[in-house]
Amino acid sequence: MPSYIDSYYTRTLQAEQARPSLSGTLEADVCIIGGGLAGITAALELLRLGRSVILLEAKRVAWGASGRNGGVVSPGYSNSFQEIARVAGLDNATSLYRMSIEGVQIVADNIQHLAMQQAHATHGTLRVCRYENADQMQAQREWLAREFQYQVEFKSREALRDMLATDTYRQALYDPHAFHFHPLNYAQALVAEIERLGGQVFEGSEVLSAACDLPVKLLKTAQGSVKTGAVVFTCGGHTGNLIPKLASSYLPIATYMLLTEAAKTQIASAIRTSSAIGDSRRASDYYRLVDGGERILWGGMITTRTSEPRRLAEVLRKRMVDTYPQLEGIKVDVAWSGLMSYARHLMPLIGQLKPGVWYCMGFGGHGMNTTAIGGKVVAQGIAGETDRYRQFAPFGLVWNGGMAGTAAVQMTYWYYQLMDFIQEQKSNRQS
Secondary structure, three states, X not given: OOOOOOOHHHHOOOOOOOOOOOOEEEEEEEEEEOOOHHHHHHHHHHHHOOOXXXXXXXXXXXXXXXXXXXXXXXXXXXXXXXXXXXXXXXXXXXXXXXXXXXXXXXXXXXXHHOOOHXXXXXXXXXXXXXXXXXXXXXXXXXXXXXXXXXXXXXXXXXXXXXXXXXXXXXXXXXXXXXXEOOHHHHHHHHHHHHHHOOOEEEOOOOXXXXXXXXXXXXEEOOOEEEEEEEEEEXXXXXXXXXXXXXXXXXXXXXXXXEEXXXXXXXXXXXXXXXXXXXXXXXXXXXXXXXXXXXXXXEEEEEEOOOXXXXXXXXXXXXXXXXXXXXXXXXXXXXXXXXXXXXXXXXXXXXXXXXXXXXXXXXXXXXXXXXXXXXXXXXXXXXXXOOOHHHHHOOOOOOOOOHHHHHHXXXXXXXXXXXXXXXXXXXXXXXX
């Protein structure tokens, strides 16, 4: 059985349960391929709607980015609302944003209804800006209140300094409804609920072939097979070539995280809030305190090739110390990477490829809210409850551009870094 990659989450995993590999031939109404949070959520929603479900995971449930991400659950998408509206229309964009808010509530409701103390949900997120941006942030606050009745708070530079002892940040929006949590413990608790409801979950069960053209789909692993009326691909950055159109519709992007050593007093001299923090740059840093403020979980950077996490952890540590000079000397305890899937249009990939073949992936940069709402609307679509999944159709399965597309993503990231730097320098000269 494959092991989890060493991370903060595996070290604090409350109850690890290894599940068997698939053997023999089984049947179910729906088979889900991929045990990340989108697949897990879809499985749970389908069971609640009365469908029988088998979930196949090549390694361990939440083994990929779902179980080793920043752990922040907040509304919105990686793409801007303006760009979403340009492609999909204003009404559809508004509906999609409401769905992202619903995604936050889905996770919160699961934590509450299943009494997940091990999820360690902590409310509050800060979206900070490294240059003068008060007018736009105030406009964003007013827009959220007016259009969605979603209340956030504007934090001035002075108010923000009481929370974050740094000269780097100018303003922030504080969201009391968003939260951060332990995604691997959350995933394990959801899988336990899936099994309680009669769902079957198999680990170490990579799907080697998928015959999906007939009404009854046949999925084969090394030791078993599944016959099903519907199949859902939720493999994210590990989709492979089972369905070539899916494989060519996303770019696998690596991101990196580190966990500091325990240094509560030194950390408290810099970070004086339990809120998760993320800056407004495209090439952003995101971080939060864990273990009651004993350590910092710090993430950021993307590469189109997975690099040695330890090497890039030093780059992340330098970014941390550049932001908070008082944290100089704090060592990195462990570092790791995760492989996310990004579509070129920067929206999730959610929909039906052909009768009985569904996909729900491409959640890189969006946060946990989209895995939740994506899993729910696909489950509703399969069950015939709603067709809300169609609202993602304007974005579709766009070709990723192959090697040229991968190179373009890396160059775009470097361009954003340069633009962020120029904007910060300009703001510093004016202040």
